[in-house]
Amino acid sequence: MKSHSSTLLAEVRSFRQNHPDVRYVDLIALDIPGHFYGKRYPVEMLEKIAAGSPLKLPQNAVLLGAQGGLFKIGDYCFNDGDPDANRRLVPGTLKPVNWESQPLGQMLITSDGTEAPIEFEPREVLAKVLERLQHQGIHPVVAFELEFYLFDKRLENGLPQFARDPLSGDADDQPNLHIERLSRFSDVLDDMAQTAKDQGIDITVITAEIGPGQFEINFGHCDDGLRAADWAALFCRSTRGVALKHGYRASFMAKPYLQFPGSGMHVHVSLYDAAGNNLLAAHQQQPLRHAVAGCLELLPHCMPIFSPNHNAFRRLGGTVNAATRASWGFEDRDACVRIPESDPRNLRIEHRLASADANPYLVLAAILVGLEHGLEAKREPIAPLNEDRNSGADFPVEMLDAVRAMQQQPVLRDKLGAEFVEVYCENKRQDHLAFQQEIQAREYRWFL
Structure with a gap:
C-alpha cells in the first residue's frame, strides 16, 4: 500500500x-x-x-x-x-x-x-470478472472499435444537422466510405487522435464510415481489460470536447438518423493462458466454438447492456451490418459474433452487437461472461451464417422485455453479481418509463 x-x-x-x-x-x-x-x-x-x-x-x-x-x-x-x-x-x-x-x-x-467496492459500479463489475478469469488462468486481450457521428454545432428545432464540409462549406450529406472525407475533416480528426494519444489511449485506424459525417476509431489490442475499457470511456469524453472546439458536435448516439447506419461498439476478444497460448485455437478450435455458443446463449439476456436505451434498439436490424438475431459467422459482418480471419496466434471473436453509447465496462464484462460460460458448458453453437443464412436465435427488441430477460438469468446473476443485475435492471426500467412520460407531437397528429 x-x-x-x-x-x-x-x-x-x-x-x-x-x-x-x-x-x-x-x-x-x-x-x-x-x-x-x-x-x-x-x-x-x-x-x-x-x-x-x-x-x-x-x-x-x-x-x-x-x-x-x-x-x-x-x-x-x-x-x-x-x-x-x-x-x-x-x-x-x-x-x-x-x-x-x-x-x-x-x-x-x-x-x-x-x-468496500460498490457492487454495481461498472468498473468494479468488470474488475471482478477479470479477476475470476485470471484465477482460472485465462488472460483476455481486448480491442474496442467505436463509431460516431459529427454534426453541426447548431441544432435546428432541437434536431441535429449534417456536419459542414470544411472544404466546400456544404453539408456532408452524402453517405460514403471515401477516404477523401478523412482529408476534408482532417483538422478535427487529427486533433481527436492526438488528444486521445495525450490521454494515453492507443488509437490505430481511422475510417470514414457509410453515414454522413460518420467515422470509426480503432484502438490497439490491450492485455489489460480494465485499461481497454478505460480507453473507450475516455475517448468518448475527449472526442466530444475536441469536436466542440472545432465547431462540431460529436455523438455516439446509436441511431441518430433512421435512414442511415447506426453507430456500434465492436469488441475484439482473444483468450490466452499464462504461457501466451491462444486458448480459443486449441484442439482444432473447439474452445472457440464453445465460447461462441456461450456468447449466443447469454446474448438475449444481455440486451439492456448492449442496447442501453430506447434509441439503441432502433439500430437493430438497420440498413448495414446490424444483426436482428443472435448469430455468428466467419468473416461475416451481419453476425452478432464475427470470427475475423487470422492465424491461430491471433484467433479471436469480434462482438458487434453493442451500440456505441453502451457502457464499455459492462459490455466487456457481459462478453467475457458469455465466453467463460461457453468454455464451462462446452456446448456446440448453432450453425454459422456461412452455412445457413437463417441461423440465429431471437433476442428482445424492446427495453421492458429485455429487462425481464436479464433480471432472472441465473448465469448473469452469478457471474456479474445478483446485486448488480437487480440494480441495473431497475435503473433501465425506470429510465425507460421516464422517457415515455412525454407526449410527442406525432401523438397529437395521430390521435387528437
Whole structure:
C-alpha cells in the first residue's frame, strides 16, 4: 500500500512539474448509463489524496439515470441516507485536458480495489470478472472499435444537422466510405487522435464510415481489460470536447438518423493462458466454438447492456451490418459474433452487437461472461451464417422485455453479481418509463 501511494504521489508531482499552469483536476468515473460524474479538485489536494488522504463521493452517484436524476432502487437513493463511498485514483490516468478554455487535468477514480467496492459500479463489475478469469488462468486481450457521428454545432428545432464540409462549406450529406472525407475533416480528426494519444489511449485506424459525417476509431489490442475499457470511456469524453472546439458536435448516439447506419461498439476478444497460448485455437478450435455458443446463449439476456436505451434498439436490424438475431459467422459482418480471419496466434471473436453509447465496462464484462460460460458448458453453437443464412436465435427488441430477460438469468446473476443485475435492471426500467412520460407531437397528429 505504501509503494502504491508513493507511485501515485510521483505521478501527481510529475504532472504538476510538467503542467505548472494546471490548477484543477477533474476526478471522474463512469456511472451506469455511461456518463462521467465526479468533482473538480485543486491540484494540491490531489497530491494529498495520492499520499493517502481519503477520497469519498456519494455512492448513489453511480445510480444516476440518463438525465442525471435518481430513481428509488430498493433501499438505495431515498432510504439509505445517501452515504459516501470510498474511491481510489487509477494510476496512469492523470492527463492534461486540452479542449477546455483554461488549463485543466483529469484522472479516473474507481471503487474497485477499495475496502468496500460498490457492487454495481461498472468498473468494479468488470474488475471482478477479470479477476475470476485470471484465477482460472485465462488472460483476455481486448480491442474496442467505436463509431460516431459529427454534426453541426447548431441544432435546428432541437434536431441535429449534417456536419459542414470544411472544404466546400456544404453539408456532408452524402453517405460514403471515401477516404477523401478523412482529408476534408482532417483538422478535427487529427486533433481527436492526438488528444486521445495525450490521454494515453492507443488509437490505430481511422475510417470514414457509410453515414454522413460518420467515422470509426480503432484502438490497439490491450492485455489489460480494465485499461481497454478505460480507453473507450475516455475517448468518448475527449472526442466530444475536441469536436466542440472545432465547431462540431460529436455523438455516439446509436441511431441518430433512421435512414442511415447506426453507430456500434465492436469488441475484439482473444483468450490466452499464462504461457501466451491462444486458448480459443486449441484442439482444432473447439474452445472457440464453445465460447461462441456461450456468447449466443447469454446474448438475449444481455440486451439492456448492449442496447442501453430506447434509441439503441432502433439500430437493430438497420440498413448495414446490424444483426436482428443472435448469430455468428466467419468473416461475416451481419453476425452478432464475427470470427475475423487470422492465424491461430491471433484467433479471436469480434462482438458487434453493442451500440456505441453502451457502457464499455459492462459490455466487456457481459462478453467475457458469455465466453467463460461457453468454455464451462462446452456446448456446440448453432450453425454459422456461412452455412445457413437463417441461423440465429431471437433476442428482445424492446427495453421492458429485455429487462425481464436479464433480471432472472441465473448465469448473469452469478457471474456479474445478483446485486448488480437487480440494480441495473431497475435503473433501465425506470429510465425507460421516464422517457415515455412525454407526449410527442406525432401523438397529437395521430390521435387528437
